[in-house]
Amino acid sequence: MFWNSIVELDLCLGLLLLILFGLLSLRNGHVSLSHIRFVCQCWLIMITPLEVQDYALCLLTVVLLQSFHSFEAMLFMLLAYIGQLFMLHSCNLVSFYVCLEAQTLCVVVLCGLLARGASTSFSVEAALKFLLLSAMVSGMALFWFSAMYQRTGSLDMVGQETFWILLVMLFKLGVAPMHMWSVDLYGSIPKSLLLYLSTAPKLSLFTFWASSWHHDFSVGVFILFSMLIGSIGAYGQPALRSLFAYSTINEIGLMLLAVETAGFHTLYQHLGIYIITQLLLWNLTDKRLFALCAVSLAGLPPFAGFFGKAWIFWHAMSVQAFSLLAAALFCTVLSLVYYLRVIRLFWTAPVHTAASFVGAPNQTTLTSACAVFLAFAPVMLVKPFVI
Amino acid sequence: MYITLFLLTFALSLVFIPESQAYVIRTWAFVATFLPLWAVTWMWWTYDASGHGLQMLVILGRSHLAFGIDGVALSLMLLTTVLFPICMMLLRSVAGFMTFILLEVLILGALCVLDLLGFYILFEASLILLFLLIGRAPYGSLEAAYKIVLYTMAGSLVLLPTLFMIYSECGTTNVLYMTCASNHQTVLGWGLLAVLAVKIPLMPVHLWLPEAHVAAPTAGSVLLAGVLLKLGGIGFLRFMLPVVPEFCVSVFPLVSTLCLVSFLFSTLSTLRQIDLKKIVAYSSIAHMSLVTLAIFSQSEFSAYSSSFMMIAHGLISPALFLIVGILYDRAHTKFILYFSGLGASMPIGSTLFFLFTLGNLAFPLFPNFIAEILCLVSIFAVHELLAYVFCVCQVLGAAYGFWAFNRVVHGMPRGPADVTRTEFHTVLPLLIGAVWLGIKPMA
Numbered sequence: 001m002f003w004n005s006i007v008e009l010d011l012c013l014g015l016l017l018l019i020l021f022g023l024l025s026l027r028n029g030h031v032s033l034s035h036i037r038f039v040c041q042c043w044l045i046m047i048t049p050l051e052v053q054d055y056a057l058c059l060l061t062v063v064l065l066q067s068f069h070s071f072e073a074m075l076f077m078l079l080a081y082i083g084q085l086f087m088l089h090s091c092n093l094v095s096f097y098v099c100l101e102a103q104t105l106c107v108v109v110l111c112g113l114l115a116r117g118a119s120t121s122f123s124v125e126a127a128l129k130f131l132l133l134s135a136m137v138s139g140m141a142l143f144w145f146s147a148m149y150q151r152t153g154s155l156d157m158v159g160q161e162t163f164w165i166l167l168v169m170l171f172k173l174g175v176a177p178m179h180m181w182s183v184d185l186y187g188s189i190p191k192s193l194l195l196y197l198s199t200a201p202k203l204s205l206f207t208f209w210a211s212s213w214h215h216d217f218s219v220g221v222f223i224l225f226s227m228l229i230g231s232i233g234a235y236g237q238p239a240l241r242s243l244f245a246y247s248t249i250n251e252i253g254l255m256l257l258a259v260e261t262a263g264f265h266t267l268y269q270h271l272g273i274y275i276i277t278q279l280l281l282w283n284l285t286d287k288r289l290f291a292l293c294a295v296s297l298a299g300l301p302p303f304a305g306f307f308g309k310a311w312i313f314w315h316a317m318s319v320q321a322f323s324l325l326a327a328a329l330f331c332t333v334l335s336l337v338y339y340l341r342v343i344r345l346f347w348t349a350p351v352h353t354a355a356s357f358v359g360a361p362n363q364t365t366l367t368s369a370c371a372v373f374l375a376f377a378p379v380m381l382v383k384p385f386v387i
Numbered sequence: 388m389y390i391t392l393f394l395l396t397f398a399l400s401l402v403f404i405p406e407s408q409a410y411v412i413r414t415w416a417f418v419a420t421f422l423p424l425w426a427v428t429w430m431w432w433t434y435d436a437s438g439h440g441l442q443m444l445v446i447l448g449r450s451h452l453a454f455g456i457d458g459v460a461l462s463l464m465l466l467t468t469v470l471f472p473i474c475m476m477l478l479r480s481v482a483g484f485m486t487f488i489l490l491e492v493l494i495l496g497a498l499c500v501l502d503l504l505g506f507y508i509l510f511e512a513s514l515i516l517l518f519l520l521i522g523r524a525p526y527g528s529l530e531a532a533y534k535i536v537l538y539t540m541a542g543s544l545v546l547l548p549t550l551f552m553i554y555s556e557c558g559t560t561n562v563l564y565m566t567c568a569s570n571h572q573t574v575l576g577w578g579l580l581a582v583l584a585v586k587i588p589l590m591p592v593h594l595w596l597p598e599a600h601v602a603a604p605t606a607g608s609v610l611l612a613g614v615l616l617k618l619g620g621i622g623f624l625r626f627m628l629p630v631v632p633e634f635c636v637s638v639f640p641l642v643s644t645l646c647l648v649s650f651l652f653s654t655l656s657t658l659r660q661i662d663l664k665k666i667v668a669y670s671s672i673a674h675m676s677l678v679t680l681a682i683f684s685q686s687e688f689s690a691y692s693s694s695f696m697m698i699a700h701g702l703i704s705p706a707l708f709l710i711v712g713i714l715y716d717r718a719h720t721k722f723i724l725y726f727s728g729l730g731a732s733m734p735i736g737s738t739l740f741f742l743f744t745l746g747n748l749a750f751p752l753f754p755n756f757i758a759e760i761l762c763l764v765s766i767f768a769v770h771e772l773l774a775y776v777f778c779v780c781q782v783l784g785a786a787y788g789f790w791a792f793n794r795v796v797h798g799m800p801r802g803p804a805d806v807t808r809t810e811f812h813t814v815l816p817l818l819i820g821a822v823w824l825g826i827k828p829m830a
Contacts, residue, residue, distance in 0.1 A: 313547055317552060340532075
C-alpha cells in the first residue's frame with residue numbers, strides 16, 4: 001500500500017515536530033511567519049522525493065506556500081500535500097479513497113479558514129458547496145468500492161472496473177458534466193487558495209492517472225462536454241474568475257484529450273505550461289501583462305500556450321483521433337472569442353494598474369519566479385524545430 | 388538576412404528605453420524603420436538575378452528552421468520596407484510605434500522563412516497585434532477586429548493538423564525538403580488552401596477585409612493592403628505550388644471559379660458603396676483574386692506575373708488609402724457623398740487621386756497595366772475563355788474607379804484644405820514607385 005513504513009513514520013514524526021514548532025513559536029512571539037514558512041518548505045523538500053513526479057508536486061507546493069499567511073493554513077496545505085503524495089503511489093482502492101478525501105477535506109477547511117473580512121460569507125458558502133458535492137461523489141465511490149470488495153474480495157486497483165474511480169477523479173478535476181462547483185468556487189475563494197486549487201489537484205490527479213493507474217474506459221464523452229461547455233460557457237460571464245474557470249474547464253478537456261490519446265508527454269508539457277501560466281496570471285497586477293497571459297492561454301503563437309496545445313494536437317493527429325481533434329480545434333476557435341474580449345478590455349481601456357493585493361513582497365517573489373520560468377517564446381520556440 | 392532581423396530586434400529593443408518622451412520615440416522609431424530598408428536594398432544589390440533557386444539561405448543549426456529569399460520574396464520585402472516608414476509617418480502614439488515595429492519583425496520574418504511551421508507561427512503572431520490595431524477606440528470597430536482574428540484563426544487551425552501530417556509524412560516542415568507528399572496531396576492541399584484563401588481573400592472568406600479596412604487607422608490600412616494580403620500570395624507561391632502541385636492542378640477549376648466570382652462580386656459591390664475606404668478595399672479583393680488566378684494557372688509567366696501584380700497592387704492600394712486618410716483627417720468621415728468638388732480646393736490632392744485611380748484601373752504607364760497584361764497572358768495559356776471574361780470585366784474596374792473619382796473631385800466645391808507638404812511626402816514614395824515601375828519595370 002505505501003512504500004516503506006519507515007518513511008511513513010518519518011513523515012508523521014516530522015509533521016508532529018512541525019506542529020509543535022509552530023504552536024510554540026506562535027506562543028513565543030519571537031518567531032515570525034516567514035520563519036515558519038521557511039521551515040515548512042524545507043521540511044517538504046527534505047521528506048519527499050523518490051521520483052520525479054513527487055518532485056514536481058513538492059516544488060509546486062513549495063511555491064504555493066509562499067502565498068499563505070497563517071500557520072493553520074500552511075498546516076492544512078501540508079496535510080493536503082501528504083494526501084496527494086500518497087495518492088500518487090497508491091495501488092489500493094482504500095488508500096486512494098483515504099488520500100483523496102484527505103486533500104479534499106483540507107481544501108474545504110482552507111476555504112473556510114482563509115476567509116477574510118468582507119468575503120467571509122462567500123468563502124464559507126464556497127466551502128459548504130464543495131464539501132457537500134465532493135462528499136456526495138466520494139460517498140458514491142466508497143459505496144462502489146465496497147460493492148466491488150464484496151464481489152471480488154480484493155481491494156486492488158488493478159483489474160477492476162474503473163468507472164467510479166474515473167468519475168471521482170473527473171469530479172475533482174472539474175470536468176464538464178460535473179463542473180458546476182468549480183465555476184462557483186473559483187469566484188468566491190481568496191487568491192492563495194485559487195492558486196492552489198487550479199494547479200495542485202490537477203497535477204496530482206493527472207500524475208496519478210498517468211503513472212499509477214490504467215483506465216480502460218474512454219473519456220471521449222467527457223472531452224467533448226468539457227470543451228464545448230468550457231468554450232461556450234464563458235461567453236456571458238461578467239466576472240474574471242468565472243471566465244477563467246470556464247477556460248480551465250476547456251483546458252482540462254484538452255488534457256483529457258492528451259490522456260485519451262495516451263500522449264502523456266504532451267500532457268505533462270501542457271500541464272506544466274498551464275500551471276505556470278495560472279501562477280503568473282493570478283499574481284499580476286498589471287493589466288497588460290494579464291492580457292498577454294490570456295493570449296498564452298488562448299493558444300496563440302508565439303507564446304508558450306500555443307506550443308502546449310500544438311503538441312497535444314500533434315499527438316492526437318499521429319494516433320489518428322481525427323474527430324476528437326476536429327472538435328478540439330473547433331472549440332479552440334470558440335474559446336478565442338472570450339480571450340479576445342479579455343484582451344480588448346485590458347489593453348484598450350485607459351491603463352491604470354489595479355490595486356495591489358495584501359502581502360505584496362511574497363507576491364512579487366512568486367511573480368518574478370514564474371516570469372523567470374516562463375521565458376515565453378524562446379524556450380518553446382526552439383523545441384519544435386529541433387526534433 | 389541575419390542583418391535584417393538583427394536590425395529590427397535592435398530597433399525594437401531601443402524603443403523600450405525612452406518611455407516618457409514621445410517625440411524621441413517617434414523620431415527613433417521612424418529612423419529605425421529605415422534600417423531594414425538599407426538591409427533589403429543591400430540584399431537586392433547582392434542578389435543574383437539569373438539564379439533559379441533560393442539565395443541567402445540561413446539554416447539554423449540542426450533544426451529545420453531556415454530562412455531564404457527568392458525573387459518574389461525579395462521584391463515583397465523591398466515593398467514592405469518601403470511601406471513601413473510611410474506607416475511610421477502616420478502614427479501618433481507610442482503604442483502604435485511598438486505595434487508596428489513588432490509587426491515589421493513578424494512580417495519580414497514571415498516573408499523569408501522557409502519552414503511551414505515558422506510561417507504559421509509568424510503570421511499567427513501578427514493576429515493579436517492586428518486585433519489591437521483594429522479594435523482601438525476612436526474609429527476602431529470591435530466587430531471588424533473580431534472578424535479578422537476569427538476568420539484567420541479558423542483557417543489556420545485547419546492548417547495546424549495539416550502541418551502535423553506533413554511532418555509525419557516528410558519528417559520536416561522545411562519547404563526545401565518537402566516534396567514527398569504525393570499520396571496525401573488532397574488533404575494537405577485543402578489545409579493550405581483554407582488558411583491562404585482567408586489571407587488573400589477569396590470569395591467565401593473575404594468578408595473580413597472590407598470591415599477591417601474601414602475600421603483600421605490609415606497606417607493599418609496601408610499595412611493590410613500593402614503587405615498582409617501578399618503573405619497569402621507568397622504562401623501560395625512558396626508553400627503550395629512546390630509541395631502539392633497535383634492538388635493545385637486538380638483544384639484549379641474550383642479556384643478559378645472562386646476567383647472569377649470574387650472578382651465580379653467585389654467589383655460590382657464597389658459600385659454601391661458609400662464609404663471611400665470600402666471602395667478601395669473591395670478593389671483590393673478584385674486585384675488579389677487576379678493574382679490568385681495567375682498563381683494557380685501555373686503557366687510560364689505565372690509566378691512572375693503574380694508577384695509583379697502584388698508589387699503593383701502594393702504600391703497603388705496603400706496610396707489610395709493614404710489619400711482617403713488625408714480626406715478623413717480633414718472631415719472625419721469617409722462618407723462619399725460628403726465630399727464633392729475637391730478639384731477646386733485640393734488641386735494637388737485630386738491630381739494624386741486621379742493618378743492613383745488610373746493606377747487602380749490598370750491604365751497604361753502604370754505598373755498595374757503591365758502586371759495585368761502578364762497575368763492575363765499566363766491565364767490565357769491555360770484557359771482562354773476565362774481570360775476573355777476577365778478582360779471584359781476589367782471595364783467594371785473603370786466603372787467604380789471613375790465613379791468614385793467623379794463624385795469626390797468634380798461637382799460643387801466644398802473646400803477642405805489642400806494636401807500639406809507632410810502628407811504629400813507621405814504619398815510621394817508610392818507615386819515615384821508607381822510611375823517608375825510603370826515606365827521601366829525591372830526584373
